[in-house]
Amino acid sequence: MPAASSGDVDLLESTANAVSASARTDALDRFLAEVEVKAFRIAQTALHHEDDAMDAVQDAMLQLVRSYADRPAEEWKPLFYRILENRIRDALRRRTVRGRIFAWLPARHRGDEEEEADPVMDAPSDDPPPARRLEMDDAVQALEKALRSLPRRQQQVFLLRNLEGLDVAQTALAMGCSEGSVKTHYFRALQALRAQLGDFRI
């Protein structure tokens, strides 16, 4: 069998690279599909705004795919949440600046960017929800309110550990801090939530 020329080798390498890139894209698709809804809830809890949360998650997806797709798959989750946290921080910073600017404008202009209420979306359902659902509704609202009252770092560590299930090391990587800080923030978050929610029976 004749030896392959350098052109053939290049072609084989290109084809192999294309195949591995396709497999990587599939793996990324599965990973993002797994985390996207939880990531949205985390962003929404931090930003209290659906579109801002959606923008933050979309930016994080793009950044992960563009810059970190070549990294081992087990690193994707902490990296993704690190990027998301940066996007959330940027959005909060922009909002603070915008708030300062709008504070100088007459009051009637301030509500311009607020979302208009959608009567169809907000209309109560005719079907009376079962008692269990009502109980869960109350629990979700109470926890959301309590989480929003937490300092950002405590909120973040609590959601990453409890909602996303990251361990201490992954949470430290996602938050860009030491494992000791993660434990401290988590303990304080737990104490603050317990103080607000009591035993939190559901």
Place this chain on the structure above:
Amino acid sequence: MTVHEERDSEFERRTRTVLEESVARVDSRIRWRLAHARRAALMQEETRLHRSFWRSFGLLPVAGTAAAAALVAVMLWIDRPERSAPVGEGMQATLEDIDLFADGETLELIEGWERGFYEWAVAQAELSGEASG
């Protein structure tokens, strides 16, 4: 595990249940938007990868043209009638020429040559042929 730790872990379990419920309640409109955002991100990456894959094929015609030009030059060199060196020596020179022209860097140099060179080389070969004939 102390009573306090047990209470904490029970509290964590309950909050986890509520958080998972809040995720399950994210409506289909949001889920659709998230899936759309994911596909857009992946498509952008795929486009980038495909572009680099096809770029490698784009160099093939250039390399082929350069190789053909090199072959013509070698043939002209071999057909020079005044060359009367022994066959073994001629073969050695030809092999060296092939090595020279098969070299990737040399091919890039050949791309810059003008057509006039080949015409001149052909004319020289013909003149040499007439002079000897």
